[in-house]
Amino acid sequence: MISINDLTFRIGSRALYDEANWHIKPGERIGLIGANGTGKSTLLKIIVGEYAPSEGTISMSKDLKIGYLNQDLLSYDSHHSILHVAMEAFERQNRLHDEIEELLKKIETDYSEEVLNKLSDKQQEFEALDGYNIEYRANEILAGLGFSAEDQHRPLNTFSGGWRMRVMLAKILLQTPDILLLDEPTNHMDLPSIKWLESYLMSFEGAIVIVSHDRYFLDKVVNRIVESRKGKLTPYAGNYTFYLEEKALRGEIQKGEFKNQQAKIKQEERLIERFKAKASKAKMAQSRMKALDKMERVEDVDDDNPTVNFKFKFSKPSGRHVIKIEDAYKSYPNIEILRNADGLIEKGDKIALIGANGKGKSTLLRIIAGAEAFDGTCETGHNVTTTFFAQHQLESLHLENTILEELQAFAPKHTDTELRGILGCFLFTGDDVFKKIRVLSGGEKSRVALAKSLTTDSNFLILDEPTNHLDIQSVNILIQALQQYEGTFIAVSHDRYFLDNVANKIWFIENMDIKEYPGTYAEYEEWNSKRVQPAPTPIPMKAQKEEKPKIQEKPVSTQSQLKKLNDKLQNIEKEIASLEAQVKATEAELASDAVYGDQAKLAEINKKYQADKHLLDAAQKSWEALASEIMELES
Structure with missing residues (x-):
């Protein structure tokens, strides 16, 4: 499929790749891994032709269709709806649709055989390309990536960068390429969307190359690993654990x-x-x-898993109760986040706050940090000192400081040796620590800000997406650091491996209330997979700590709702049967010689056929939505 032979790629005098070889075969699902700076993203750009190799060759068939998702797509802007942008994937179908519309208008005044033949040919090709279902396919993929039906009609330029990236991914998936090149596809995704993408990629028939720092995602999706290291590409047959x-x-x-x-x-x-x-x-x-x-020398084995070699220092421990939330109410225009919510964080709690985007995770963190106005109370306990890490804190870095100076000013109790050790854990080695903050990339600034958070004197950490921009090695370091941390923390992250290794409690927002699961992330996932439905009334926080939430029987109101939905489903089924009969009858009319010879009649029946087809598609979508709702209530 793609053959990379003796690839050398230089940046200045440095060889990022030195006579590297790699062959990508049809159907392979490959995880391309390596430390930051080893050239993973660069290699994808070389494959698609954005960069030219210094030496060596890259061979592939001319008709190979490549779908390439990269972080540069964040800058794509459009005033069109996200559904329209996603459907741009169907170039030929969209052109045919426009041409058919023009011919239908033309046929109202021009009944020539030439126009009729053109219309017939275009319609046949449009149907052969499944043109009548492209909107449904776009709806389905956008919904899987977390967009509601209302969201799909909003302009792209009203969404943040992370959501725009999902639209770009939807567009690429709809193009059904022969090979997908995905550079950090789970960045900015919530857990439900990551799980949906896993399922989609596992059933994808083409080849896939994924650059990702999400170990669980790689384990689930890939069947081969290729490691980029020291200018070479080394293959391993198996997933990330293998x-x-x-x-x-x-x-x-x-x-x-x-x-x-x-x-x-x-x-x-x-x-x-x-x-x-x-x-x-x-x-x-x-x-x-x-x-x-x-003599050809054998190299010694480098340690790719450095360990944290510093101790957290507090000037004072906190009291038993760190944070107490009571009767919290928070809403934004058109959305309610919390209503009469209660929560208690106690000394030593290591909490993972999880859930879909838009459910209020970051809002709750800001409430806990005292950075968000709300109704209710959020009391900070005795001797609690807090550090809040969030991506926007990159702006608070002092641009003229060196990396080492930035940490020295923030953590004067640590020695230079300790600070350099911490920075080494986050891939700032040797003279890197003397780089000015202003010359760093966004990812490097994020690592500096995170290193600062880990040198804090605080006994309570609030961490909002701390694993963003970190490679697998750096995530492991962060895990070790938090495992050694004797204070209390609450963290939002979509990295399940990270959550599973640091959390001893799980928080999630459900029915505008804060719910708690007293266990690890893996235990929570097992419990949640068996859960029939959430309890109809909120479980008090204290009760949740004593025992795991219990499965509730369906209330009477649910049975009544099911009956109404089933009645509605039967009515739609009758409507679908009637519309299918109409469409079939109209198709038979269109095929008859009498109609085909009468241009005016043909135009009239064709218009009716298109209208019936549209109604049938809409009815089928309504049936699917109702069926899904019934299945959820019955489960």
Whole structure:
């Protein structure tokens, strides 16, 4: 499908890739991984032709259809609705639709056989390309990515960058390419949308290459891993978990080979040193020196998993109750977030706040941090000192400071050695710590801000999407740091591996109330998958801490609602049957010689056919929506 041979790509004097090779086969689902700066995104751009290789070749068939999602698409702007933008994927169908509309207008005055033949040909091609279902397909994918029916008619330029990226992804998926190149597709996605995308990609028939730092996502979707490291591309047959096991095994073998070779080199060097001064042995020593110079050296195994080597320092521990929320009410125009909500955060709680975007997670964090107005109370406990990490805090970095100076000013109690160790964990090594903040990329600034948060004197951390812009290695460091943290924290993240390794309680907003699950994220997922439906009345926070939420039987009102919905479903089924009969009858009329010879009659019946077809599509969509609602109530 795609063949990369002896690829070399240089940025200045540095070779990002050095004679790298890789062959992508049909149907493969590949995770392209590696530390930040190893060239993963650059490689995707080389494949699509945005960058030219310094040396080597990239071969692929001319008709290969590539779908490429990258972070540059965030800048795409349009005043059209997101449904219109997504449907731009259907270039040929859209052109045919416009041409058919023009011919239908033309046929009202021009009944020539030429126009009729053109119309017939266009309609046949449009139907062959499934043109009557393209809007339904676009609706389906946009809904899966988290857009409501109302959202789909809003202009693209009214959405934030993260939501625009989802529209771009929908457009690419609708193009049904032969191969998908996805650069961090789960960035800015909530958990329901990530799970939907996982299911979609698992059933995708083409090849896929994914750059992602989401380990669970990679484990679920890919069947091969390719690691970009030291200018080479190394394949592993399996998902990310298999890659870790296989790499550890290869590392042990390489480490053994390195030790054996080093022992042999030392032995040879001792012999050379001993005999080079003796005339009778000088020739032998020279020969051994040449052989030693020509020896292909085995590299030692680098540690790709550095450990956190610093301790958190508080000047004082907090009291038992860290945050107490009572009767909280918060709303925005057209949306209610919280109503009479209560919540309690106690000393030592490690809380993951999860849920779909738009449910109020970031709003709740701001309420806890005292940065959001609301009705009700949010009391901070005795001796609680708080640090709030959010992406907008990148703006508070001092641009003229070096990275090291920024941390020194914020955390004077830490030594330079400790600070450099922390920065090393976040991929700022050697002279990198002397870079000015103003020259850093957005991702690098995010890592500096996060490093600052981890050096704080605070005993309570509020973390809003701390894993954004971090590679897998840096996420592991953050996990280690929070596991060692003896204070209290609440974190919002869509990285399930991160949540599963740091949280001991789960919070989620449901029915405008704060609900709590007393366990890890994996336990919560297992419980939630078995949950029939949420309890009809909010469970008090204290009761939730004592026992897991119980499954409730369906109330009488639900049974009544089900009866109404089933009656409505039967009526729509009758309507669909009637419309299908009308469409079939109209198709038969269109095919008859008598109608085909009468241009005026043909135009009239064709108009009726299009109208009936539209009504049938609408009725089928209504049936599907009702059926889904009934299934949810019955489950």
